[in-house]
Amino acid sequence: MKLNVKSFVLTMAIIISVPSIVLFVWSSLNGFGLIIVKIFESVHPSGGLSIVENLDSNFLSKLPGVAINSLYVIIDSVIIGYAFSKLYNFLCDRFPENRE
Amino acid sequence: MKKIKFGIRFKITGVIMASVILASTIIGLALYNAQVKSNREDMLRLGGTILKGGIEFARSYLNLQNKIQQIRSGDSASGKEIKKLSKEKNDNFKLLMEHFPEMVKREKLLDISFIVEKEMNRGKVKEEYIYFKRNTPGIFSRSKYDPELKNSIVAYFYRNISLDPHLVFASGRKSAEDRFIIAGVPVLDSKASEKLYKDYIEFSRNDFTDFAKLKNRKKTEKNFMNEFAGRILRSGISLNFSFSSDEKVIKYLYYRLLGNYKPEKNLKPAELYAEFIEKVIPGSGDIKFEFINFRKEFNDHVKKYGLTMKKGRKISDTWPNFFRDLKKKKIDCRFNETANELALKAYNSDVMGVLGITLHRKTFYGDIKKTANEIFNLSASILIRCLFIALFFPGFIITSIRKLSAGALKFGEGDLEHRITHNSGDELGQLARQFNAMADNLERARAVELEKQRMENELETARQIQEALLPLTTPSIDRVELAAYYSSASEAGGDYYDFIELRDSKLAIAVADVSGHGVGSGLVMAMTRTLLHTFLGETDDIRIIAGAINSYLQKNTESKYFVSMFLGIFDPAEGTMKYVSCGHNPSYVIRNGDIKEIPAGGIALGVVGADTFERVLKVKSFEIREGDIFIQYTDGIPEMQNISGQEYGDDAFRRTVIENSSRGMQELVKGTVASVEEFRGDAMQHDDVTLVALKYSR
Numbered sequence: 112m113k114l115n116v117k118s119f120v121l122t123m124a125i126i127i128s129v130p131s132i133v134l135f136v137w138s139s140l141n142g143f144g145l146i147i148v149k150i151f152e153s154v155h156p157s158g159g160l161s162i163v164e165n166l167d168s169n170f171l172s173k174l175p176g177v178a179i180n181s182l183y184v185i186i187d188s189v190i191i192g193y194a195f196s197k198l199y200n201f202l203c204d205r206f207p208e209n210r211e
Numbered sequence: 212m213k214k215i216k217f218g219i220r221f222k223i224t225g226v227i228m229a230s231v232i233l234a235s236t237i238i239g240l241a242l243y244n245a246q247v248k249s250n251r252e253d254m255l256r257l258g259g260t261i262l263k264g265g266i267e268f269a270r271s272y273l274n275l276q277n278k279i280q281q282i283r284s285g286d287s288a289s290g291k292e293i294k295k296l297s298k299e300k301n302d303n304f305k306l307l308m309e310h311f312p313e314m315v316k317r318e319k320l321l322d323i324s325f326i327v328e329k330e331m332n333r334g335k336v337k338e339e340y341i342y343f344k345r346n347t348p349g350i351f352s353r354s355k356y357d358p359e360l361k362n363s364i365v366a367y368f369y370r371n372i373s374l375d376p377h378l379v380f381a382s383g384r385k386s387a388e389d390r391f392i393i394a395g396v397p398v399l400d401s402k403a404s405e406k407l408y409k410d411y412i413e414f415s416r417n418d419f420t421d422f423a424k425l426k427n428r429k430k431t432e433k434n435f436m437n438e439f440a441g442r443i444l445r446s447g448i449s450l451n452f453s454f455s456s457d458e459k460v461i462k463y464l465y466y467r468l469l470g471n472y473k474p475e476k477n478l479k480p481a482e483l484y485a486e487f488i489e490k491v492i493p494g495s496g497d498i499k500f501e502f503i504n505f506r507k508e509f510n511d512h513v514k515k516y517g518l519t520m521k522k523g524r525k526i527s528d529t530w531p532n533f534f535r536d537l538k539k540k541k542i543d544c545r546f547n548e549t550a551n552e553l554a555l556k557a558y559n560s561d562v563m564g565v566l567g568i569t570l571h572r573k574t575f576y577g578d579i580k581k582t583a584n585e586i587f588n589l590s591a592s593i594l595i596r597c598l599f600i601a602l603f604f605p606g607f608i609i610t611s612i613r614k615l616s617a618g619a620l621k622f623g624e625g626d627l628e629h630r631i632t633h634n635s636g637d638e639l640g641q642l643a644r645q646f647n648a649m650a651d652n653l654e655r656a657r658a659v660e661l662e663k664q665r666m667e668n669e670l671e672t673a674r675q676i677q678e679a680l681l682p683l684t685t686p687s688i689d690r691v692e693l694a695a696y697y698s699s700a701s702e703a704g705g706d707y708y709d710f711i712e713l714r715d716s717k718l719a720i721a722v723a724d725v726s727g728h729g730v731g732s733g734l735v736m737a738m739t740r741t742l743l744h745t746f747l748g749e750t751d752d753i754r755i756i757a758g759a760i761n762s763y764l765q766k767n768t769e770s771k772y773f774v775s776m777f778l779g780i781f782d783p784a785e786g787t788m789k790y791v792s793c794g795h796n797p798s799y800v801i802r803n804g805d806i807k808e809i810p811a812g813g814i815a816l817g818v819v820g821a822d823t824f825e826r827v828l829k830v831k832s833f834e835i836r837e838g839d840i841f842i843q844y845t846d847g848i849p850e851m852q853n854i855s856g857q858e859y860g861d862d863a864f865r866r867t868v869i870e871n872s873s874r875g876m877q878e879l880v881k882g883t884v885a886s887v888e889e890f891r892g893d894a895m896q897h898d899d900v901t902l903v904a905l906k907y908s909r
Contacts, residue, residue: 154592158586159585183596187596194599
């Protein structure tokens with residue numbers, strides 16, 4: 112069975128992005144899950160606007176970091192979803208199911 | 212199909228990536244430069260603040276140093292004074308040495324500090340480089356030459372009039388990271404000098420836009436030039452200039468200098484001046500005085516008369532106000548150099564040294580490197596995502612285009628029932644809908660075309676059937692030559708002619724014209740023919756036949772259909788033609804080259820009821836002699852129109868028939884038809900054409 116690319120991309124985007132954005136906001140408010148955010152930001156440069164670099168500042172100062180991280184996570188989830196579904200469909204064509 | 216090599220994906224990806232790379236590079240470079248600038252400004256601000264703190268100690272130290280040297284080089288050197296000044300100088304130097312370690316401890320960015328002492332002797336410059344210890348007050352080393360400093364910060368202050376701290380990257384080392392970062396500030400001889408150059412920098416920065424201010428500007432510039440020239444002369448640097456009156460200048464200068472000396476009692480200043488001027492400008496003053504030689508001449512003059520200097524007087528005191536005094540005496544001085552050149556020369560003579568500090572390279576380059584890495588990471592991160600987006604994004608367009616392409620191919624192959632399933636609201640979706648609409652229209656058009664084809668086929672069949680109803684050949688009757696022509700305006704015509712052989716060698720001739728033309732008229736014509744053949748089989752009474760046909764048509768056809776008909780029975784034995792005319796055209800008989808019209812009349816068949824019809828219908832006859840030609844036709848001939856809408860006419864028809872009467876009947880018919888066709892030209896044939904000709908010979 113082949114995957115519907117659009118549906119899969121949307122599913123991935125929602126499943127990955129929504130919890131991630133919640134986590135970014137939450138960590139900006141009281142530091143919850145900061146280690147995960149730190150790991151995430153270590154591979155997602157934001158030119159000095161990251162949440163971790165503005166830990167001592169108030170929530171408003173961390174908002175650009177939240178926005179940049181959210182943008183990253185949405186784009187990445189769309190890319191991953193698209194690449195996954197395309198690759199899966201391609202391999203499905205190459206190795207068809209044995210119907211016997 | 213040709214394989215696509217550089218398709219939409221390649222092009223869109225290329226454009227997106229090129230744009231992103233360009234934008235990233237520009238933004239990256241801008242951020243990098245901004246960071247470098249910011250770091251430089253921070254370092255300059257820090258270095259400048261520290262250097263400004265030590266500049267007064269440096270100025271006092273260098274001034275005292277110069278003063279001691281002047282006293283030592285002078286004739287009246289006083290040991291006590293030198294000792295006092297040396298102590299003062301050492302105290303200032305100590306303060307200077309203490310200033311830097313204190314600061315270096317606070318700011319890790321700071322490194323070794325130094326002072327460059329500059330000594331000017333008759334225009335020649337000597338430098339001494341003194342480096343201070345970093346952590347404790349004291350001298351780290353001394354040197355007469357340091358290419359790193361000489362070619363960087365020192366060279367900068369030799370070439371530029373500047374009072375502000377300046378930051379340079381010392382050259383001479385291969386790697387940029389190995390080069391010293393040096394902040395320096397010039398040490399001028401006095402605050403008055405600082406103010407003078409500050410004013411001049413401000414003056415030279417201001418552009419003049421108002422011509423009214425131009426005069427004031429010139430005046431101010433001249434004042435600056437006079438001031439700079441005085442300072443240059445005081446330092447012993449050569450200067451090229453000329454005066455409006457050399458003699459007045461020499462006189463002023465001579466008395467001004469002589470005021471510093473004590474002449475012997477028996478020597479009068481006027482006599483001394485007379486001798487001096489005679490020596491300097493002999494004769495009438497034709498020889499140009501070289502001012503540069505004045506000092507030498509005056510010194511010789513002083514030696515010759517044993518003049519001794521008054522206590523506390525100096526020759527150098529003359530120069531600072533020299534040019535200002537000349538101006539007061541209205542002696543104009545012209546310099547060969549511009550104000551900027553004079554300013555730089557004066558500035559170089561007033562700068563006593565350069566105070567500087569080196570800054571940690573690693574801190575500066577470390578920050579820059581960190582920034583560069585951050586910019587690179589950010590750019591790479593954006594680029595990678597953009598690459599994915601650029602590669603995937605065209606997929607949506609390509610899929611849609613492929614669907615459209617496949618659909619168009621199917622349409623091209625004739626599969627008009629195929630529909631493209633692309634329901635997006637974008638331009639491609641619109642295109643798909645337009646393709647589908649086009650397919651609908653094509654399908655409808657094809658159905659219409661098929662229907663038209665079918666109808667044409669049917670009409671062709673009708674035409675063939677109708678043609679089959681007309682005589683294929685003319686009957687072969689002794690002494691009678693027959694010919695006929697028929698042409699319908701449409702597939703099925705409404706004209707009819709017939710030759711029917713009867714008993715006793717008689718020949719029935721019928722020429723009819725059904726109203727209108729086309730399938731309906733053709734069917735009425737077929738009906739009329741059937742009736743005619745049926746009734747002629749039973750009787751040769753043309754009155755009865757005509758009445759019967761009229762009754763049948765009047766009852767069984769629509770009122771718009773009626774038939775005009777000439778029906779005659781030719782008896783070759785008697786040479787007579789008995790006929791009825793049912794609203795048809797008159798016939799013609801050509802005899803000996805003359806044409807005679809045979810009266811027509813009657814009412815067309817199918818128009819009125821039997822009573823009226825029979826009351827009007829008359830059976831007539833006329834004689835056909837040997838050599839006579841009988842002509843019968845339908846109105847399609849005289850009413851034939853050309854492209855201008857003109858009709859062929861009865862006269863032209865009669866003329867044509869007479870012209871062709873000497874030929875055989877076939878030729879007569881052909882010639883007449885050819886004349887009619889020639890008249891019609893490219894115009895459309897509006898009505899059916901029928902022509903029948905009979906020639907009788909005994």
